[in-house]
Amino acid sequence: MTTIDAVLFDFDGTLAPNLDLPDMRRQVIARSLQAGIPEAVFADLYIVEIIEAGHAWLCAHDSARASHYKNSAEQLIVDIEIGAAASTDVFAGVTDMLAGLRSRGIKLGIVTRNCRAAIDTVFPEHHRYVDALHARDDVSHLKPDPRHLLANLSALAARPASSIMVGDGALDMRAGRELDMRCIGVLTGSNDAAALIQAGANEVQDNCLQLHKFLS
Numbered sequence: 001m002t003t004i005d006a007v008l009f010d011f012d013g014t015l016a017p018n019l020d021l022p023d024m025r026r027q028v029i030a031r032s033l034q035a036g037i038p039e040a041v042f043a044d045l046y047i048v049e050i051i052e053a054g055h056a057w058l059c060a061h062d063s064a065r066a067s068h069y070k071n072s073a074e075q076l077i078v079d080i081e082i083g084a085a086a087s088t089d090v091f092a093g094v095t096d097m098l099a100g101l102r103s104r105g106i107k108l109g110i111v112t113r114n115c116r117a118a119i120d121t122v123f124p125e126h127h128r129y130v131d132a133l134h135a136r137d138d139v140s141h142l143k144p145d146p147r148h149l150l151a152n153l154s155a156l157a158a159r160p161a162s163s164i165m166v167g168d169g170a171l172d173m174r175a176g177r178e179l180d181m182r183c184i185g186v187l188t189g190s191n192d193a194a195a196l197i198q199a200g201a202n203e204v205q206d207n208c209l210q211l212h213k214f215l216s
């Protein structure tokens with residue numbers, strides 16, 4: 001039997017219903033275009049990375065507007081996240097699953113691109129169920145950069161190759177695979193099984209609720 005040091009969970013789409021990320025991205029793009037940033041600067045980027053690239057472009061081309069753009073775009077996503085959090089709860093059964101894993105001595109972590117305040121709102125008792133939370137505010141490198149996961153693994157004193165990454169996102173699978181973690185995709189968020197396998201999932205489950213039963 002293989003020892004499992006830790007299980008790391010993504011949050012939105014994995015432990016709780018997903019945020020409307022496409023809509024959030026559209027709103028950030030609208031704000032960026034309004035600030036005069038050309039679309040080519042951010043065309044293929046994720047939301048936070050759009051703001052970083054837009055800010056860098058403004059610093060080089062229209063520096064007087066740069067910090068206002070950055071502050072207002074960052075506030076826009078926090079407002080959306082906090083607004084959604086107010087009416088969101090973790091999936092039924094999540095706390096039992098987490099307690100079940102923990103009772104086996106497995107360390108648990110959450111790694112999320114959402115802000116800490118939103119996680120505190122949706123899952124205020126997370127301190128009772130997981131050992132370490134690394135939200136957007138807590139790290140300088142976000143998933144799919146594996147350093148986001150490494151920060152969490154390090155806090156848990158867990159070895160990547162003996163740990164599991166669970167998430168609904170392609171970026172969760174990619175980050176986990178870079179660290180040689182076992183990656184479990186779940187279908188409660190934004191991807192289907194084919195997309196998760198393509199991104200590197202070792203296996204795909206309908207949801208995370210049975211993990212405490214089949215992980216040994």
Ligand SMILES: [Mg+2]
Nearest residue numbers: 010012013169
């Ligand atoms: Mg997710």
